[in-house]
Structures are given as structure tokens and as C-alpha cells.
Amino acid sequence: MASRLDKSPVAIWWRTIDRWFLAAFLSLMGLGIILSFAASPAVAERIGLGSFHFATRQIFFTLPALAVMLAVSFLEAREVRRMALIMLCISLVLMVAVLYIGVEVKGARRWVSFAGVSIQPSEFLKPAFVIVCAWLFAEHARQPDIPGNLFAMILLGVVVTLLVAQPDLGQTMLALGTWGVMFFMAGMPWLWIVVLGALGAGGAVAAYTIFPHVAGRIDRFVTGEGDTFQVDMGREAVINGGWFGVGPGEGTVKRIIPDSHADFVFAVAGEEFGIVLCFAIMFLFAFIVLRGLNTALKEQDDFTRYAVAGLVVVFGFQSVINMGVNLQLMPAKGMTLPFISYGGSSLIAIAISMGMVLALTRKRPEKRKQVGFSGLSQHAMPAE
Amino acid sequence: MKKFWRKRISKAESSTASIVVDGARKATGGRSKNRVVMTMAVFLGIYATIAGRLVYLGFQDPEASGGPVSRVTASRPDIVDRNGEILATDIKTASLFAEPRRIVDADEVIEKLQTVLPDIEVEQTYNKLKSGTGFVWLKRQLSPKQQNDIMQLGLPGIGFRTEKRRFYPGGPTASHILGLTNIDNQGIAGMEKYIDDQGLADLQASGLAVPKDLKPVRLSIDLRVQHIVRDEVSRAMEKFHAIAAGAVVLNAKTGEVLAMASVPDFDPNNPYNALDKDHLNRMSAGTYEMGSTIKSFTTAMALDSGKVTLNSTFDARRPITIGRQTIRDFHGKGRILTVPEVFIYSSNIGSAREADVVGIEGHREFLKRIGLLDRMKTELPEVARPSEPKVWKKVHSITIAFGHGMSTTPLQTAVGAAALMNGGLLFEPTFLPRTQAQADAVATRVIKEKTGEDMRYLYRLNATAPGGSGKRAAVPGYRVGGKTGTAEKVVNGRYSSTVRFNAFVAAFPMEDPQYIVLSIIDEPKPEKPGAGATAGFNAAPIVSNIIRRSASFLGVQPDFGHETEAKLVSYQ
Numbered sequence: 001m002a003s004r005l006d007k008s009p010v011a012i013w014w015r016t017i018d019r020w021f022l023a024a025f026l027s028l029m030g031l032g033i034i035l036s037f038a039a040s041p042a043v044a045e046r047i048g049l050g051s052f053h054f055a056t057r058q059i060f061f062t063l064p065a066l067a068v069m070l071a072v073s074f075l076e077a078r079e080v081r082r083m084a085l086i087m088l089c090i091s092l093v094l095m096v097a098v099l100y101i102g103v104e105v106k107g108a109r110r111w112v113s114f115a116g117v118s119i120q121p122s123e124f125l126k127p128a129f130v131i132v133c134a135w136l137f138a139e140h141a142r143q144p145d146i147p148g149n150l151f152a153m154i155l156l157g158v159v160v161t162l163l164v165a166q167p168d169l170g171q172t173m174l175a176l177g178t179w180g181v182m183f184f185m186a187g188m189p190w191l192w193i194v195v196l197g198a199l200g201a202g203g204a205v206a207a208y209t210i211f212p213h214v215a216g217r218i219d220r221f222v223t224g225e226g227d228t229f230q231v232d233m234g235r236e237a238v239i240n241g242g243w244f245g246v247g248p249g250e251g252t253v254k255r256i257i258p259d260s261h262a263d264f265v266f267a268v269a270g271e272e273f274g275i276v277l278c279f280a281i282m283f284l285f286a287f288i289v290l291r292g293l294n295t296a297l298k299e300q301d302d303f304t305r306y307a308v309a310g311l312v313v314v315f316g317f318q319s320v321i322n323m324g325v326n327l328q329l330m331p332a333k334g335m336t337l338p339f340i341s342y343g344g345s346s347l348i349a350i351a352i353s354m355g356m357v358l359a360l361t362r363k364r365p366e367k368r369k370q371v372g373f374s375g376l377s378q379h380a381m382p383a384e
Numbered sequence: 385m386k387k388f389w390r391k392r393i394s395k396a397e398s399s400t401a402s403i404v405v406d407g408a409r410k411a412t413g414g415r416s417k418n419r420v421v422m423t424m425a426v427f428l429g430i431y432a433t434i435a436g437r438l439v440y441l442g443f444q445d446p447e448a449s450g451g452p453v454s455r456v457t458a459s460r461p462d463i464v465d466r467n468g469e470i471l472a473t474d475i476k477t478a479s480l481f482a483e484p485r486r487i488v489d490a491d492e493v494i495e496k497l498q499t500v501l502p503d504i505e506v507e508q509t510y511n512k513l514k515s516g517t518g519f520v521w522l523k524r525q526l527s528p529k530q531q532n533d534i535m536q537l538g539l540p541g542i543g544f545r546t547e548k549r550r551f552y553p554g555g556p557t558a559s560h561i562l563g564l565t566n567i568d569n570q571g572i573a574g575m576e577k578y579i580d581d582q583g584l585a586d587l588q589a590s591g592l593a594v595p596k597d598l599k600p601v602r603l604s605i606d607l608r609v610q611h612i613v614r615d616e617v618s619r620a621m622e623k624f625h626a627i628a629a630g631a632v633v634l635n636a637k638t639g640e641v642l643a644m645a646s647v648p649d650f651d652p653n654n655p656y657n658a659l660d661k662d663h664l665n666r667m668s669a670g671t672y673e674m675g676s677t678i679k680s681f682t683t684a685m686a687l688d689s690g691k692v693t694l695n696s697t698f699d700a701r702r703p704i705t706i707g708r709q710t711i712r713d714f715h716g717k718g719r720i721l722t723v724p725e726v727f728i729y730s731s732n733i734g735s736a737r738e739a740d741v742v743g744i745e746g747h748r749e750f751l752k753r754i755g756l757l758d759r760m761k762t763e764l765p766e767v768a769r770p771s772e773p774k775v776w777k778k779v780h781s782i783t784i785a786f787g788h789g790m791s792t793t794p795l796q797t798a799v800g801a802a803a804l805m806n807g808g809l810l811f812e813p814t815f816l817p818r819t820q821a822q823a824d825a826v827a828t829r830v831i832k833e834k835t836g837e838d839m840r841y842l843y844r845l846n847a848t849a850p851g852g853s854g855k856r857a858a859v860p861g862y863r864v865g866g867k868t869g870t871a872e873k874v875v876n877g878r879y880s881s882t883v884r885f886n887a888f889v890a891a892f893p894m895e896d897p898q899y900i901v902l903s904i905i906d907e908p909k910p911e912k913p914g915a916g917a918t919a920g921f922n923a924a925p926i927v928s929n930i931i932r933r934s935a936s937f938l939g940v941q942p943d944f945g946h947e948t949e950a951k952l953v954s955y956q
Contacts, residue, residue: 184423186416187416239445256486275439279438282434285431289427293420294424309420327434
């Protein structure tokens with residue numbers, strides 16, 4: 001281990017990094033690669049690509065993702081904020097652009113192509129949005145006359161508008177939910193909670209009435225009638241796998257579900273490696289989310305608290321929705337399982353988010369309390 | 385955590401400079417922490433729900449999730465001939481099924497399956513695959529190569545199930561006797577159906593038909609003789625350009641059927657044409673006006689009545705006219721004929737007069753007694769009911785005396801002939817082994833011993849005497865006797881003089897007949913222009929060929945004594 005005397009950046013990083021988080025993220029990345037070998041060859045063969053097309057690409061994306069995550073984890077909180085601000089601006093521009101120059105896939109424009117690389121700006125928007133909102137909430141808390149909450153609300157409005165325009169209801173839900181949780185933690189008054197809750201319910205009803213495919217999915221989930229094929233298959237795959245799975249490569253569901261390497265990788269894992277592995281994956285996610293929230297709880301700095309909480313909440317929401325759909329606990333909704341589902345943009349963006357989590361949770365000397373107006377208070381508080 | 389908060393406040397209180405601001409600041413910090421705890425609780429709850437769901441799914445039974453229900457494959461006992469040769473047996477085949485709920489792309493499945501099974505019905509299969517059910521058969525009973533090829537396609541959602549399939553090593557040899565099974569291995573015709581009706585079907589339905597428990601079913605058939613019979617009738621049908629032919633070999637003393645064939649027949653391994661109308665089993669399921677062979681019964685009836693002896697005479701000089709019909713003789717002698725002459729010259733007029741001696745009622749009663757008017761009882765399900773006039777009048781008695789106006793099956797004609805030859809005992813024919821003791825127990829006496837003796841004399845005479853119609857049935861050494869029958873068929877409501885149904889009923893060896901051989905041939909043409917097409921030319925040779933080829937299998941010793949004696953005399 002690096003000596004305390006070693007003042008090189010890497011040594012400091014190694015001393016201060018939250019190694020539990022790091023281990024959990026690396027485990028998930030490793031599982032992502034292993035499961036891509038299980039789930040994706042069937043899909044690749046079906047659409048006429050080489051058997052290991054997606055598996056190779058998953059590895060190909062994992063390496064830069066790992067690099068990005070580690071690189072981001074070196075940043076200071078202020079640098080994280082700046083990076084997020086830049087990312088937010090670029091993402092917003094791209095999300096406007098995507099409406100005009102985006103590639104239409106299955107009725108939605110979510111992708112832009114740059115020099116042969118397709119990226120999904122909304123994936124990169126999420127961490128940036130969370131960090132910027134955390135900053136706005138924290139600023140408002142620090143100085144109530146800064147209209148941080150108002151700006152956060154405006155920002156939410158812009159983001160939601162752009163996401164609905166694509167349309168991408170999954171990401172919209174994520175953005176709304178995460179923002180809501182962050183605002184909730186930032187001390188939203190209960191009256192607001194009721195009002196916003198009502199608005200959210202209204203939004204849900206609106207989505208149900210406006211988008212027929214949303215209505216269809218919910219109807220099918222509630223009544224169990226109609227084309228519940230994918231979800232049925234997911235559940236049956238897990239049942240079929242049992243506790244210890246049918247064995248690697250022996251699964252059948254991956255040959256049947258079109259998106260088995262993306263949205264249904266959890267079911268594939270269940271069928272081939274058993275419910276035991278499903279539990280392991282679930283525990284990893286739960287561990288990350290709860291440890292993140294626990295860190296936020298102990299955190300002194302408002303910005304860091306909101307940021308870490310917001311980032312793990314997005315992460316948690318995604319994992320929960322994906323697993324819930326796979327296990328037929330909720331209506332079908334395309335949602336990637338962070339780190340594990342196939343997808344370049346998603347993987348890099350998650351790596352950035354978790355890099356930010358690592359950066360923000362690094363042990364550091366307790367900051368001086370910025371009590372009252374800055375510069376007024378000079379007390380030094382001892383580290384906890 | 386609350387303690388922590390209080391500590392903060394107490395520390396804040398100690399700092400008087402910014403006590404108000406700091407207090408407010410800490411208050412929001414405390415609320416924030418509370419809310420983080422709430423969020424954690426919610427996430428914990430959600431993950432616990434997912435964990436619970438995983439445990440719940442872990443304890444679900446995979447079968448209950450909609451796999452195909454396992455089905456008991458019906459096993460059938462082997463069928464063997466009287467010597468234990470296999471006639472029918474079960475083999476295992478693979479059948480292709482699909483689980484439509486697991487099929488992703490029905491078009492792809494059909495397209496790929498077509499490369500192996502070109503005859504697959506596209507639309508029907510598509511509908512099956514789109515039905516959303518758990519299980520459909522796509523193709524039953526594939527060959528091992530087809531199964532392997534389909535495996536190679538690697539299609540999801542389809543599978544194979546081992547099924548039992550009936551296999552008949554002899555192909556069409558005994559098709560009409562053995563019958564058929566359907567795709568589910570249930571007997572639907574012939575002895576296969578008989579076996580099911582004896583309780584196998586119930587056994588299968590209850591799932592108790594375990595292969596090792598099923599004892600082979602032994603038939604009375606002798607495969608060697610069966611092969612000869614089918615071979616001969618097929619050849620005859622071809623040779624005489626007939627539309628059908630058939631023959632039966634019957635044990636005259638027990639009623640066991642040793643062989644029976646009717647062509648055209650079918651291959652039970654590939655019974656695509658088994659239900660065609662002309663592929664029926666004519667021997668038991670076809671009824672025909674048997675023609676002059678019936679004169680055997682008319683003569684026996686007359687002799688058995690006691691009013692007529694072999695020395696009685698009948699006036700056959702003039703045709704009989706009754707109503708609009710005139711009865712003539714085919715081989716008219718134009719004189720008074722004795723009973724043997726009526727028989728060997730096959731005189732219609734003489735036969736009519738013989739029937740007249742017994743009377744209409746007596747005539748019908750005799751035919752009923754000898755079983756020609758009732759539906760024969762035997763194991764085969766395919767048995768036709770004979771037809772007779774609703775009300776017997778004089779004209780019916782006259783025509784029936786020489787075999788017209790009444791239709792019966794060839795098989796029961798042979799059974800009746802057996803009674804005439806064996807001294808008067810009538811049995812139901814059987815396709816299962818029957819010992820002499822069992823036969824005696826079920827036999828009924830229908831004519832007197834003496835009548836039987838006379839009939840044997842007449843049969844033998846008909847095959848040996850000059851002018852006898854059965855000479856072509858003679859087989860050196862085997863003392864064959866018999867009676868021909870050439871019936872005119874009804875074409876457009878009239879008897880045709882060119883379209884015929886011929887039969888020959890024979891017994892051998894005549895001093896103590898062991899076997900009855902009866903042949904039929906439907907609409908035979910002359911072998912070459914100018915040759916005859918009556919029974920003597922075609923039906924009788926079938927019988928002689930069968931006897932010549934099969935007598936040694938049937939255990940009849942050849943005896944050339946009489947012929948060699950005659951030769952010795954002539955050489956002197």
C-alpha cells in the first residue's frame with residue numbers, strides 16, 4: 001500500500017478512494033462482460049453479425065469506460081461541477097440537434113452519429129443534470145436568496161421537454177424521479193411534495209392517454225392479456241433457470257427475446273446462472289445505492305450530499321426498473337441495467353456517473369464549515 | 385443520528401456570533417438527513433421486494449410455466465403369424481413439435497423447416513405457430529435423417545418427442561388382415577382394431593400399456609402361405625387385366641384362416657391409398673353374386689333334404705321361363721341330367737329344379753343355416769352384410785339356386801364350403817389360432833355326414849371328369865376338387881354377358897379335405913383374344929397355383945398313387 005508519505009496523486013487517490021464502491025463497480029463491469037458472452041451471441045447471430053460481435057464490443061467499450069471512471073474519480077468536487085456544467089451544455093445542444101439530425105430508430109430520435117460513432121446524448125445528460133441540480137439546490141440552501149430551486153425547476157422543464165420530444169419516456173421518468181428525490185432531500189416542503197406528487201400523477205395519466213404504447217403496456221401488465229410475450233419470457237426464463245441455472249450457453253430465452261443482450265440480460269443471467277447470480281447482481285446494486293445514500297447521510301457538504309445521492313438514485317432507479325420488468329413486477333419499460341446491459345453510450349455515461357461518485361466520496365479533510373455568509377465564520381471544525 | 389444533530393446544535397449554540405444563521409442552516413441539514421434516511425428506506429423496500437420475487441420465482445415449478453404436457457405414447461403388442469414370424473411391431477420414431485409461445489419468428493421457422501420437409505403446409509403451419517398455445521405437432525414420425533437435419537437448423541421453440549410407430553416388415557403382404565393404426569398408434573382397421581377393441585384401448589387410455597407387459601398376439605395366418613396367396617392373386621389380376629382379385633385359404637376342419645389376400649391392397653407402412661374405394665378387403669367386406677359356386681349349396685340342399693340322391697335326374701332340355709326371365713344353360717346339353725351332371729356341367733336349369741324340390745321356404749332356411757345370409761362373425765371389423773331379396777318369390781329361388789339375386793362375401797362362401805367338405809360342421813371363421821377341440825366346441829352341424837360325402841365326390845368329380853369345369857384347378861398329387869362360378873355382373877341395371885365376376889371354390893385333399901381355397905377375380909379379360917374368360921380359365925388356376933406352391937407348407941402330403949397307377953396300367 002502507498003505510504004502516507006507518498007504524495008503522488010495516485011497514492012493520494014488510492015488512500016482516499018472508497019474501495020468498496022470501486023470493487024462493486026469493477027464487479028459489475030466484469031459481470032457485464034461475462035453476461036454479454038451469455039446473452040449477445042444469440043442476438044448477434046439472429047441479426048446476421050458474427051457470434052461475438054456484441055461481446056467484443058462490450059469489452060471494447062468497457063476499457064474506455066474503466067479509464068473514464070478512474071479519470072473522473074481523480075477530480076475535485078469543484079472540477080466535477082465544472083465538468084458537469086460543460087457536459088450539460090453539450091448534451092442539451094446535442095439533444096436539440098438530435099431532434100433534427102438524429103437517427104430515427106423504432107419511432108424515436110435518440111441517437112446522433114459523429115464520425116461513425118453513435119451516441120445517445122440523453123445518457124450523458126443524466127449525470128450532468130444530477131450534478132448541476134445538486135449544485136443549484138445546495139446553493140439555494142446555502143444562500144436562500146439565490147433562486148437555485150427555481151433554476152433547478154427550469155432546468156428540469158427544459159430536460160423533460162427535450163426528452164418527451166424524442167420521445168423517451170423512460171429517461172423522462174428517470175429525470176423526473178431523480179429530480180424529485182433530490183428536491184425532496186434538499187428540504188422540499190410537504191405541501192410542495194403533495195403538489196408535485198399530484199402533478200406527477202397527472203403526468204402519468206397524461207402519458208397513459210397520449211401515448212398509446214404506454215397505455216398498451218400498462219393495460220397488458222394489469223390484465224395479463226395481449227402481447228406480454230417478452231415479460232412472460234423473462235419470468236419463465238428465471239423460473240426455468242431455478243436456483244442454480246441451466247448452465248452457461250444452455251439458456252433458450254436469449255434466442256427468443258429480441259433485446260436479450262440489453263434490457264433482458266437479467267433474465268438471461270437468471271436462466272443460465274441461476275437465481276443465485278440474480279441475487280448477487282441485486283445485492284451489488286442495492287449495496288451501491290444504500291452505501292451511496294449512507295455516505296450522503298454522513299456528508300457535511302450539501303452539494304456533495306445531493307450529488308452523491310442523486311447519482312446513486314438514478315443508478316438505483318435504473319436497476320430497479322430493469323429488474324422489476326425482468327421479473328414481471330412492473331409494466332414493460334425499456335431500461336438498461338447499469339454496467340451490465342449492452343450499450344456503448346450507456347456504459348460510458350454510467351462510468352462517468354460512478355466516476356463522479358468515486359470522486360465525491362473520496363475521504364478528504366473536513367471542509368471548513370461555510371456557516372452563514374462566506375468569509376464571516378472562521379471556525380475550524382474537527383474532522384469526524 | 386438525532387444525537388448527532390443535537391450535538392451539532394449544541395456546538396452551534398456555543399458559537400454566539402452566528403447563532404441564528406447557523407441554527408437555520410443546521411435545521412435544513414437535519415431535515416435533509418431525515419429525508420435521505422427515508423429514501424434509503426424506500427430503496428431498501430424495493431430491493432427487498434425484488435429479492436422476495438426472486439425467491440418466489442425460485443420456488444416455482446418450471447413445468448408449471450407452460451411446457452408441453454408429457455403424453456403417454458401408446459404401445460401395441462407385436463402381431464406374429466402362427467409360426468411366430470413378426471407381422472407387425474412397434475418402432476420408435478421422432479416427432480416434431482413446436483411450442484408456439486416460444487417461437488420468435490414463425491416465417492423463419494417455416495422457411496428453414498421447408499429445407500428439410502418440403503411438403504410442409506405453409507399456411508397451416510404458420511397458423512399453428514401463431515396460435516400462442518403451448519404445444520402443437522408440426523410433423524409426426526420423421527426419419528432419423530430428417531430429425532438430424534432439423535436438429536442442425538438449430539431453431540428455438542421446436543423439439544422432438546419419441547413416439548411409437550407401427551411397422552409392418554411384410555409391407556402389403558397381409559395388409560387387409562393386419563389393418564392399420566392411426567398416427568397415435570391406435571388400431572383403426574383389421575386385427576389392429578380388433579386388438580384395441582379387446583381392451584388394449586382402455587389399457588392405453590389408462591397409461592398401463594407398458595411395452596414389456598404386452599404379449600405378442602398370434603394369428604392363425606401362415607406368413608409363407610399368405611405371401612403365396614397375395615403373389616398369385618396379384619399376378620392373376622395383372623395377367624387377366626382384372627379390376628380386382630382375391631383368395632382365401634381356410635382350414636376346413638377348424639375354420640382358421642391361413643391366408644387371405646385381396647388386391648388392389650395397400651402398404652400399411654405408407655397407407656396413403658388405404659381408404660380408396662377399390663382398395664377394400666373384397667374377401668370379407670365385399671358382397672358379390674357368387675354365381676355357380678352357389679350351386680354347391682343348392683346341390684347339397686337337395687341331397688340333404690333326402691328327396692334327391694346322386695342318381696336323381698332333372699330335365700334340362702328346355703329353358704325355364706318365369707315372368708320376363710328365361711333361364712338357360714351356359715354349357716347346354718339339352719337333355720335330362722343326373723345330379724352329378726347338373727353339377728359338373730353347371731346347369732342353371734338343373735339347379736333351379738333342384739331348388740324347386742326343396743321349396744322357397746326350405747331354400748332360404750338352408751342358406752341361412754349355412755350362414756350365407758347373415759353378417760359373418762369374425763375378428764375382422766371389415767365384414768359386409770349379405771343381401772337377399774326382401775320377399776322370396778319363385779323367381780328368386782330359381783336365380784339364387786345358380787348364384788344370382790343374392791350377394792354374399794367370398795369369405796363366408798368359403799366357410800360354407802368348408803361345412804360341405806368336412807362332413808357338415810359350420811364354424812365362424814377365425815384369424816386367431818383355434819385347436820380342433822375348440823373348433824368342435826363351437827361347431828354346429830348344418831348337413832348330414834352322408835351329404836358331405838356326396839359333396840366331396842361331386843367336387844372331386846368336377847375336377848377330374850371330362851367336361852368338368854374345374855379341371856384347371858387340378859394339382860398333381862394333391863387331389864383337388866372344386867366348383868367354378870362365372871357370374872354376370874350388373875351393368876346399367878342389366879346382366880352383362882361380357883363383364884363377369886368369377887370365383888372358384890376348392891378343397892384338398894379330396895379324400896379328407898384339410899383346406900378350402902377360394903379365389904375370386906373381378907372383371908377378368910381373356911388372357912389372349914379368343915381365349916375364354918370364365919372362371920375355369922382364371923379363377924381356377926389361381927387356386928391350383930396356390931395349392932401347388934403352398935401345400936407342403938400346409939402339411940399336406942402329396943400322393944401320386946392313383947396317377948402313377950394309371951400310368952403303370954397304360955404302360956402295360
